[in-house]
Amino acid sequence: MVxxxxxxxxxxxxxxxxxxxxxxxxxxxxxxxxxxxTDMPKVTPQSDSLKVGWGRANFTPHKxxxxxxxxxxxxxxxxxxxxxMARAFxxxxxxxxxxxxxxxxxxxxxxxLEALQKRxxxxxxxxxxxxxxxxxxxxxxxxxxxxxxxxxxxxxxQQAIVDRIAEAMVEAIQQAERTKEYAQxxxxxxxxxxxxxxxxxxxxxxxxxxxxxxxxxxxxxxTATLLTFAAHSTCFASEQKPISGDYxxxxxxxxxxxxxxxxxxxxxxxxxxxxxxxxxGGNDYKQLENISQKISKLVLNNVDSIxxxxxxxxxxxxxxxxxxxxxxxxxxxxxxxxWLFYALYxxxxxxxxxxxxxxxxxxxxxxxxxxxxxARFDAISKKKNIETIITSFNGGYVGYIxxxxxxxxxxxxxxxxxxxGPYNGAYFTEMIQGVLETM
Numbered sequence: 001m002v003x004x005x006x007x008x009x010x011x012x013x014x015x016x017x018x019x020x021x022x023x024x025x026x027x028x029x030x031x032x033x034x035x036x037x038t039d040m041p042k043v044t045p046q047s048d049s050l051k052v053g054w055g056r057a058n059f060t061p062h063k064x065x066x067x068x069x070x071x072x073x074x075x076x077x078x079x080x081x082x083x084x085m086a087r088a089f090x091x092x093x094x095x096x097x098x099x100x101x102x103x104x105x106x107x108x109x110x111x112x113l114e115a116l117q118k119r120x121x122x123x124x125x126x127x128x129x130x131x132x133x134x135x136x137x138x139x140x141x142x143x144x145x146x147x148x149x150x151x152x153x154x155x156x157x158q159q160a161i162v163d164r165i166a167e168a169m170v171e172a173i174q175q176a177e178r179t180k181e182y183a184q185x186x187x188x189x190x191x192x193x194x195x196x197x198x199x200x201x202x203x204x205x206x207x208x209x210x211x212x213x214x215x216x217x218x219x220x221x222x223t224a225t226l227l228t229f230a231a232h233s234t235c236f237a238s239e240q241k242p243i244s245g246d247y248x249x250x251x252x253x254x255x256x257x258x259x260x261x262x263x264x265x266x267x268x269x270x271x272x273x274x275x276x277x278x279x280x281g282g283n284d285y286k287q288l289e290n291i292s293q294k295i296s297k298l299v300l301n302n303v304d305s306i307x308x309x310x311x312x313x314x315x316x317x318x319x320x321x322x323x324x325x326x327x328x329x330x331x332x333x334x335x336x337x338x339w340l341f342y343a344l345y346x347x348x349x350x351x352x353x354x355x356x357x358x359x360x361x362x363x364x365x366x367x368x369x370x371x372x373x374x375a376r377f378d379a380i381s382k383k384k385n386i387e388t389i390i391t392s393f394n395g396g397y398v399g400y401i402x403x404x405x406x407x408x409x410x411x412x413x414x415x416x417x418x419x420x421g422p423y424n425g426a427y428f429t430e431m432i433q434g435v436l437e438t439m
Contacts, residue, residue, distance in 0.1 A: 055175025066155025069138025081244035088172035115166035208371030272370035311358030350396030364394030
């Protein structure tokens with residue numbers, strides 16, 4: 001009887017009103033239009049070229065912790081595979097500076113973002129000039145979720161762990177500040193299609209196969225690389241519980257072992273719908289080593305051929321986005337009422353962030369952004385003569401954003417983790433294209 005009453009009052013139909021007819025769409029697009037009121041900084045021959053520094057800080061827990069990444073994982077971590085790091089770059093010219101920070105976590109959790117925001121002013125930063133991402137490891141530390149869903153996924157909330165992660169991010173930025181030098185930058189896309197597959201719909205779908213590499217060479221000769229890739233950081237299955245940064249961390253270790261690379265960092269690419277190719281007959285550790293070895297070799301075999309040049313352009317934009325009311329699906333056509341989502345998960349603001357460095361534009365998304373959508377930005381990138389690099393997990397989290405034609409597919413990405421209703425593939429595409437027009 002109680003369950004019947006609950007269902008009667010709290011299960012409703014999915015709202016399939018076209019997104020362009022909704023108030024949230026109008027509000028967000030008006031905000032994006034307002035970005036045009038702020039001119040892109042002009043670059044002249046007299047403009048100062050960029051200085052770049054980099055740094056890292058360790059936040060590995062000293063005792064077993066709950067790992068965040070799988071809903072069916074119970075109990076604490078067992079053993080340590082590799083250390084967890086915050087890694088940062090600082091880019092600076094005579095007018096402005098921007099920090100790019102990535103952490104060996106599942107996402108950038110709202111609690112960590114809040115703790116970081118409190119610390120940034122002492123460094124001369126705010127969220128207006130800090131670009132965030134994560135490596136999306138499913139074997140990293142939890143204890144950062146404040147609501148029921150967060151605690152089920154990541155274990156009990158522990159403020160000390162949240163503070164330690166935020167402090168590591170600050171330490172990485174401070175180290176990057178201290179190591180700044182004039183630098184030259186270069187970029188290359190490397191085909192890595194043999195290392196990734198579409199886990200959502202397999203051969204029916206498309207791939208973002210590119211390993212994207214930003215090479216930074218300081219005046220002193222020191223060299224760093226910033227990598228993005230679309231394969232999910234899920235080499236370890238839920239029953240494997242070592243603390244680990246998964247393949248992104250191992251890849252960075254292998255790259256930094258080479259004497260020609262002084263520093264490397266991994267920013268999660270458009271990881272939605274994408275997974276690393278399995279090793280036939282191999283276990284989780286073999287898969288981890290296989291993809292890490294292959295990605296690191298692709299980087300090291302190509303990095304010398306990446307031409308670099310001094311760059312001057314540097315600026316960042318951020319726009320707060322609005323979304324349809326939460327749609328936690330229980331079937332193809334039914335969902336829970338929004339108040340239940342807010343009670344269980346929370347209500348957090350989200351944004352699209354964009355950072356231009358020379359002719360590169362990094363776009364940060366608050367989600368597992370599907371690699372199937374990345375090719376939609378090719379035309380505008382060509383028109384503006386830029387390279388667009390999509391990253392995930394910029395400090396908000398709204399679930400998965402996938403191609404709309406798969407919205408009714410009964411898979412975890414589209415049934416359980418697609419939280420804000422239909423048409424978000426098209427909506428996010430339109431938002432990002434609008435932001436790119438201002439870059």
